[in-house]
Amino acid sequence: MTPNAIVKSASKLEVTPNLLDYDAARARGFWEHAREELDGLPGDRGLNIAHEAVDRHAFGARADHLALRCLDKRREVHDFTYAELGAEASRFANALRGLGVAKGDLVGVLAGRIPELYVAALGTLKNRSVFSPLFSAFGPEPIRTRLAIGNAMALVTTELLYERKVAALRPSLPHLEHVILVGEGGTETDVPGTYDYRRLLEAADDVFEIGPTDPEDVALVHFTSGTTGKPKGAVHVHGAIVSHHITGRLALDLHPDDVFWCTADPGWVTGTSYGIISPLSNGVTAIADEGDFEAQRWYGILESERVSVWYTAPTAIRMMMKAGVELVREHEFPALRFLASVGEPLHPAGVVWGEEAFGLPFHDNWWQTETGGIMIANFAAMDIRPGSMGRPMPGVEAGIVHRRKDGGVDEVTTPGEQGELALRTGWPSMFRAYLGESERYERCFAGGWYMTGDLAFRDADGYYWFIGRADDVIKSSGHLIGPFEVESVLLEHPAVAHAGVIGKPDPVAGEIVKAFVTLKPNYVPSRELEKELLAHARVRLGAVVAPKEISFTDEVPATRSGKIMRRLLKARELGLPEGDVSTLETGE
Numbered sequence: 045m046t047p048n049a050i051v052k053s054a055s056k057l058e059v060t061p062n063l064l065d066y067d068a069a070r071a072r073g074f075w076e077h078a079r080e081e082l083d084g085l086p087g088d089r090g091l092n093i094a095h096e097a098v099d100r101h102a103f104g105a106r107a108d109h110l111a112l113r114c115l116d117k118r119r120e121v122h123d124f125t126y127a128e129l130g131a132e133a134s135r136f137a138n139a140l141r142g143l144g145v146a147k148g149d150l151v152g153v154l155a156g157r158i159p160e161l162y163v164a165a166l167g168t169l170k171n172r173s174v175f176s177p178l179f180s181a182f183g184p185e186p187i188r189t190r191l192a193i194g195n196a197m198a199l200v201t202t203e204l205l206y207e208r209k210v211a212a213l214r215p216s217l218p219h220l221e222h223v224i225l226v227g228e229g230g231t232e233t234d235v236p237g238t239y240d241y242r243r244l245l246e247a248a249d250d251v252f253e254i255g256p257t258d259p260e261d262v263a264l265v266h267f268t269s270g271t272t273g274k275p276k277g278a279v280h281v282h283g284a285i286v287s288h289h290i291t292g293r294l295a296l297d298l299h300p301d302d303v304f305w306c307t308a309d310p311g312w313v314t315g316t317s318y319g320i321i322s323p324l325s326n327g328v329t330a331i332a333d334e335g336d337f338e339a340q341r342w343y344g345i346l347e348s349e350r351v352s353v354w355y356t357a358p359t360a361i362r363m364m365m366k367a368g369v370e371l372v373r374e375h376e377f378p379a380l381r382f383l384a385s386v387g388e389p390l391h392p393a394g395v396v397w398g399e400e401a402f403g404l405p406f407h408d409n410w411w412q413t414e415t416g417g418i419m420i421a422n423f424a425a426m427d428i429r430p431g432s433m434g435r436p437m438p439g440v441e442a443g444i445v446h447r448r449k450d451g452g453v454d455e456v457t458t459p460g461e462q463g464e465l466a467l468r469t470g471w472p473s474m475f476r477a478y479l480g481e482s483e484r485y486e487r488c489f490a491g492g493w494y495m496t497g498d499l500a501f502r503d504a505d506g507y508y509w510f511i512g513r514a515d516d517v518i519k520s521s522g523h524l525i526g527p528f529e530v531e532s533v534l535l536e537h538p539a540v541a542h543a544g545v546i547g548k549p550d551p552v553a554g555e556i557v558k559a560f561v562t563l564k565p566n567y568v569p570s571r572e573l574e575k576e577l578l579a580h581a582r583v584r585l586g587a588v589v590a591p592k593e594i595s596f597t598d599e600v601p602a603t604r605s606g607k608i609m610r611r612l613l614k615a616r617e618l619g620l621p622e623g624d625v626s627t628l629e630t631g632e
């Protein structure tokens with residue numbers, strides 16, 4: 045036991061955890077049992093995420109239970125019971141069908157955390173179309189690339205986002221047949237070449253029978269980033285609901301009377317798997333807040349909404365720590381009983397700060413876009429080792445491995461030895477493809493393992509500890525950013541000859557995006573040019589993805605084959621030894 049482990053005793057736990065006997069749960073046919081907690085479509089017609097998340101409750105005992113409470117920016121409330129959410133999603137599904145959007149067609153949704161996003165997600169899944177969320181803070185370039193890779197047939201967005209970011213892209217997106225717009229504050233809109241969300245839904249029937257859905261039918265596409273090349277569209281199937289459901293129950297310890305708040309934006313995988321699907325499948329009340337992070341606002345929501353289970357992220361925790369514990373003391377949280385965190389390393393001080401501020405520690409857990417759901421977690425009934433991601437979900441076999449040159453892997457058995465974190469293939473929410481990139485997909489697997497691209501070690505008691513990424517992907521405020529996407533936009537500028545982009549450590553955001561730029565002849569470094577490049581990147585990429593810092597340099601180091609040596613740039617930035625330059629190849 046590590047000296048500062050947080051020991052769980054029965055007296056500390058207000059509610060009996062759903063997962064009490066970890067070893068017993070691991071021993072039995074875990075996924076088969078998990079599947080039994082779901083209903084399946086009536087008449088043995090398969091497994092559909094939207095049926096499990098809404099319809100089975102909408103037509104069951106929880107019909108009048110509050111399913112979703114959306115708070116708008118002014119904190120006005122928009123509530124849906126399960127019956128109401130089911131009916132609204134059916135209207136959306138009928139509207140899609142009316143437009144000719146069918147099974148397998150991709151529906152992109154670009155919106156903040158507004159009620160229409162949640163309805164569109166569930167309605168799309170009812171229609172057996174493919175839901176693909178896009179982060180609303182993206183600039184036009186990331187939006188265009190993702191809609192193009194996904195061959196999106198329809199897009200749901202707001203009038204404002206459409207005019208600012210999408211309208212000009214339409215000629216370059218021939219597959220995008222239908223754009224459905226939500227007016228400001230849910231009002232009607234009249235933009236040429238688009239449909240008005242409100243009018244479409246009003247004209248649609250609120251009854252929709254979900255068609256037969258094979259668990260292997262594609263349900264979701266989540267875009268993520270690699271080191272090189274275009275963003276990757278990770279494909280998930282309806283059968284993933286088994287993971288979404290059971291991880292909510294066991295890793296987040298959801299009980300039927302919980303009020304659950306996942307602060308992640310559905311533009312990223314956590315906000316869909318745990319902001320929409322998992323809490324609804326578990327029949328609890330989900331809170332969605334349209335507002336951005338602000339410590340006072342968040343404490344106010346935790347208090348007034350009587351949130352009992354809270355799932356947030358390390359950047360937010362660090363910002364709350366910075367704001368000071370005194371602000372927390374202005375509120376009371378009698379309902380709060382379980383805190384969890386994901387998306388970036390949660391430092392031990394963050395775990396412990398939860399105890400100081402809320403009387404409850406944060407439970408770190410680990411997963412990624414490709415895994416679709418939580419894979420490693422600190423569970424409610426288990427001692428927490430601050431700084432550790434926890435232990436694998438029952439049903440998940442994790443390992444620490446080294447890749448061999450022949451394509452196989454060697455498993456590390458010595459506790460504490462570092463290697464790549466790998467997961468035995470076969471859990472229900474494992475991604476099934478990268479859209480249109482089968483080779484890239486195949487490269488993620490070796491010797492029966494899915495290779496996560498993270499470096500980690502396991503201690504003698506089976507707890508996993510994160511070390512870093514094996515590749516050059518950047519994690520900034522929890523958002524995964526591909527350096528290639530940023531470099532490509534910088535290279536569009538007439539002054540830029542070469543660009544290399546790295547994650548620079550930052551005490552709050554984890555990392556910030558930093559670019560190194562070599563200028564073309566006739567251009568000279570200046571503060572004005574730096575500002576111009578920063579502005580160019582911001583307009584094209586959006587503030588979240590664009591670099592925060594730019595340095596001009598005489599040379600952006602690259603291998604002979606032209607791969608940018610980001611490791612070397614990073615070593616130089618951090619003043620670390622540059623090491624053996626010949627081995628500094630970048631990974632995928």
Ligand code: AMP
Pocket residue numbers: 268313385386387388389390408409410411412413414433496497498510512513519522523524
């Ligand atoms: P994404 O696919 O955007 O969800 O990002 C997944 C990546 O975020 C992982 O591969 C890790 O590098 C990082 N990550 C997620 N959760 C954790 C965690 N609990 N501790 C450390 N890193 C994490």
